[in-house]
Amino acid sequence: MSVNSWKEIGQTLGMDWLECSKEWKKICNKFVRMKRAMAKKSGAAGGDLHQEQPSTTTNKLKHGADRAMHEKLDPILNETCRIVTGCIKTTPVHCLYALSGIAPPDIRRAVITKAKRTKQANDNRHSLHEHSAAQKRLSCRSSFLDTTEILETTPTDARITEWQNQWISLGSQTTQRMERGITPD
Numbered sequence: 301m302s303v304n305s306w307k308e309i310g311q312t313l314g315m316d317w318l319e320c321s322k323e324w325k326k327i328c329n330k331f332v333r334m335k336r337a338m339a340k341k342s343g344a345a346g347g348d349l350h351q352e353q354p355s356t357t358t359n360k361l362k363h364g365a366d367r368a369m370h371e372k373l374d375p376i377l378n379e380t381c382r383i384v385t386g387c388i389k390t391t392p393v394h395c396l397y398a399l400s401g402i403a404p405p406d407i408r409r410a411v412i413t414k415a416k417r418t419k420q421a422n423d424n425r426h427s428l429h430e431h432s433a434a435q436k437r438l439s440c441r442s443s444f445l446d447t448t449e450i451l452e453t454t455p456t457d458a459r460i461t462e463w464q465n466q467w468i469s470l471g472s473q474t475t476q477r478m479e480r481g482i483t484p485d
Contacts, residue, residue, distance in 0.1 A: 331376050334383055377405055394470060403459045407466065411459045417448040 381396040382389070397404045403411075420428050433445035451458050 327373065327376060331380055334380060374405055394466070398467070403463050404466075407459055407462045410462065411451075411455050413448055414451045414458065415455045417445070418451040420445075421450050 378393050378396060381387075381400045381402070382391070385391075385396060385399040387396055387399065391399075394404065420426050420431070423429060431445070433443040436443070436446075453461070
């Protein structure tokens with residue numbers, strides 16, 4: 301196994317930092333093009349931007365990529381949602397994704413991970429079908445096979461369900477804050 305690779309369900313796949321940074325630069329360039337289209341005198345049609353935004357905000361980084369890349373990418377995704385929806389900086393981030401009609405990146409990443417686990421468990425052609433996790437040597441290390449659930453529904457339905465659950469929990473948190481006299485963020 302080389303230094304510049306990562307593991308995904310036991311398979312070693314090439315994924316070095318350079319690949320991630322190239323993907324990040326592509327997304328930044330799309331974001332700049334969207335901003336330029338908005339700045340032109342003629343302006344860009346809302347439909348054009350709504351078509352461009354999902355391709356920009358779709359998470360291009362592979363499962364298991366370095367967390368630092370996700371931390372760099374999320375603010376850009378938030379900014380593209382602000383452009384598409386026309387919201388200003390004071391709008392909470394969780395509202396941006398609801399207004400744009402696209403699930404937040406953390407939910408999309410979680411569903412993609414579950415879909416990969418489901419494929420590994422159910423697809424006979426998968427190289428790790430019926431593979432059991434190795435015994436843990438360190439309690440702080442968790443295996444993909446142990447921590448990831450198998451999807452019971454389609455990825456789209458799972459994404460919608462998780463998003464609805466997130467909204468319900470956000471609503472209950474806001475209600476609790478208001479009852480305690482704390483103003484919402």
